Amino acid sequence: RxxxxxxxxxxxxxxxxxxxxxxxxxxxxxxxxxxxxxxxLTEPTRTSRDERFAARARGALASVREGGGTTLLLVLVEPRLDAVLDALHRSIAPEVIVSYDDLLALYEEA
Structure with a gap:
């Protein structure tokens, strides 16, 4: 308390x-x-988490730009924003985002 x-x-x-x-x-x-x-959390754990969020944000934005499927981009809570912005400035590679629609299409093809 x-x-x-x-x-x-x-x-x-x-x-x-x-x-x-x-x-x-x-x-x-x-x-x-x-x-x-x-x-x-340890510093390496926080850094890893923030870099993962940055990679997902980059991947989601790339997916939106390409116009394929549906992409959900969630807004970060304010206390974590600075850490994720720092990770974005480190040029983290985008995470490949596979949309739910694309997953359904792959499942139906199989």
Whole structure:
């Protein structure tokens, strides 16, 4: 409980209260949760995860550009954005994305 309270306090820095829709509280809680989650991971594990997300994002964007199949691109949560952007700047190769439609077509052909 004390660790959670400390994580909440440190996550509140820089968050300004906007309209009374509760989004500031959601942002603070999300930041705190991810900080506590990441604290249990080793640096190589975090780096590997971020590089994998970067590769998937590049692959999904390449798939969208090619116009084949359906591609779902999820937006990253704010606390992890900087790490994934760093991974993207390291020019991680795109991961090949196979759409659900393509998988169904391959299954039907077999």
């Amino acid at each position: 004390r660790a959670w309270q400390k994580a909440l306090a440190s996550s509140a820095e820089g968050v300004t209260s906007g309209p009374e829709d509760g989004m500031a509280e959601v942002k603070i809680a999300t930041r705190a949760w991810w900080k506590m989650w990441d604290a249990d």
